[in-house]
Amino acid sequence: MTSRRLNLIKESATLAIANLASDITKQGHxxxxxxxxxxxxxxxGHICDSVMQSIRRGETHYTPAAGIPELKSAIAEKLRTDNGITVTPDQVLVxxxxxQAVFEVVQAVLxxxxxxxxxxxxxxxYDACIRYAGARSVWVPTDNDFMPREVGDYVTEKTKLIIINxxxxxxxxxxxxKLLEEVRDIAIDNEIMVISxxxxxxIIYGRVHMSIGSFDGMQxxxxxxxxxxKSYAxxxxxxxxxxAPPDIIKAALKLQSHSVSHAASFVQHAGVTALSAGQESADAIDAMVAEFRARRDILVDGLRSIGFDCKKPDGAFYLFLDVAPYGGGDVVAKLLLREAYIAVTPGSAFGPGSSDFIRISYAASRERIYDAIERIRDTLIP
Ligand SMILES: Cc1ncc(COP(=O)(O)O)c(C=O)c1O
Incomplete structure (x- = not known):
């Protein structure tokens, strides 16, 4: 009885694992x-304080569907100073x-x-949103460093969009x-939109984040x-x-205003605080990133010490680990959950060429990471 369109989409793998893990936890493990x-x-704390103040000020009603003007201006300013991207507040949709932003713009383009x-x-x-639009994902393989090669070879006359992250x-x-410039050239030469x-x-370690939206010709x-x-937890x-360009914002806004209307009013006010609090926000981010970095090092060093050959990722808080010698991602994810009581995500959820991998999120305490390495050793290593 459900629509063909939604039958094309699978349940989110990360949420499915979370549900399974919660069942096992309920069994007492x-x-x-x-x-x-x-x-x-x-x-x-300063962001939490700000939302309380906003509620007390009575900012608890509908806002413009595209977001409150103060937040759109703060975002335009953030994009200018942090990312070198020039947009007017009208080119911002909160x-x-x-x-939800990914969902709306994919529907707006495809x-x-x-x-x-x-x-x-x-x-x-990304793939779920593309399917929902009735379009098709064309997967470009990546190398050992997870860098795509020869993206241009996958462009056809039907290509409307490239998504990078x-x-x-x-x-x-x-x-x-260099890679971003390659994507830029492909986009411009073939009249393709890029979602970045x-x-x-x-959340980046020793590297500089670069926005393709700051490159000449990409407006x-x-x-x-x-x-x-992620940045503000x-x-x-x-x-x-x-x-985005005005026509994309206009199209996405139609979808937003007929569905979710807008982000919660007081949350938008707290967003202004997060962006304009300067040092206070920067300090909170720095402390979080330093802790993530320490955990990444513990995880990578620990896995290396039990025989895995893995590189240190430069950003986010995930490690994508090749577990092909142990039966591949689906087998290992199930084994780790059932026998070691560790929840990870099988790589097959992230693309057709990724089934040898599992994704390990290190958004967990150092103690839990040490513990997990021991359990992985006891379960996988003969
Ligand atoms: C790559 C990527 N984009 C977007 C999101 C969505 O973030 P939000 O919580 O703002 O919807 C996530 C969340 O996991 C993500 O990993």
């Missing part, structure tokens, strides 16, 4: 959850989470029969200027997506945004 895409840090290029591995939601989920890979999902921009070709979930608040 101590599950180490390394499957989640959310910082395990508290939202910084959304309830970056995920028609049935179109093709969209995804780099394998890619975050699970740096720093990336699930591999933590960070694109350099930059939600992990602040009409780039849709930049970002949000507050605000996953539950649901606040994201998109900056």
């Amino acid at each position: 101590d599950v180490i959850t390394l499957s989640l895409g959310e910082p395990d840090f508290a939202t910084p 959304t309830p989470g970056a995920k 028609d049935e029969g179109d093709e969209a290029i995804l780099l394998d591995p890619a975050w699970v939601t 740096s720093p990336g989920n699930p591999a933590g890979s960070v694109f350099d200027r 999902d930059e939600i992990y921009e602040k 009409d070709h780039v849709i930049t997506i970002n949000g507050f979930s 605000m996953t539950g608040w649901r606040l994201g945004y998109v900056a």
